[in-house]
Amino acid sequence: MFAVRPIGTLHTPWRSLAECPRNGRQPDPTPLCAAVVLAEFVDALQSIAGFSHLILLYWMDQVRETQLLFTPPFDAHPRGVFATRGPWRPNPIGLSVVALEGFATPDTLNVRYLDCVDGTPLIDIKPYLRTTDCEPAAEMGWLAPHATRTRE
């Protein structure tokens, strides 16, 4: 086992798992959210301003159980949780590719495209690199017929 420590907190409009959208690009319009970094980690944000997109990792602390197989609400078959983005994972780590909309204060990033519960602990921030993170031709398996629209 390894110990993960929060590096900050995410702020969103959603108060429970049930209120969260299916993904952060689904609401129209997409709300402005915030990532607040603990004072001890603010130095680690240096040079982040030039990136248009970030990858945020967070600990979905509202999740109380693991479901290795479950039937998504929009599907008719049980799916392995590693073939889904659902929260019932062995390690409830969520991942969102967000748009960085600047700093609200030196410890607070304004971001768009989050889909998690308000108050979710943030555990990592990474710059999004189109050279290694972007696969426009990726095939989406069983999720292909259920894909949400892509914003252009």
Add this chain to the structure above:
Amino acid sequence: MFAVRPIGTLHTPWRSLAECPRNGRQPDPTPLCAAVVLAEFVDALQSIAGFSHLILLYWMDQVRETQLLFTPPFDAHPRGVFATRGPWRPNPIGLSVVALEGFATPDTLNVRYLDCVDGTPLIDIKPYLRTTDCEPAAEMGWLAPHATRTRE
């Protein structure tokens, strides 16, 4: 603090952090790697075969310290670790977008584009979704002049 448990192990050709490539798309040719899932989690792989790409999260257990600011070897300025993909993070979680090349055995995925040390603990597998994970126009900030080539 939250407890992360390994769900499996990654196998790569690299035996130390110093041997690892800058990213998993840099070696030419890119070696075939493996993600071996613990028996208790194999059910969670159901329906994963149709995805061409996955996001793997892993715990970089060779990393012994956090560096909030460091000067990358190919750069002249100190950068905040959250503006880099370096391993010296408060939570040493690595992320790779990999190509899924099929199953070697029911518990072992063949993948390409890993860049971590052989034996690294795997902590999550997510399907890569081009509708939410792909941002082809993303700006790369201070890393833009250092970008590695993109394979077409």
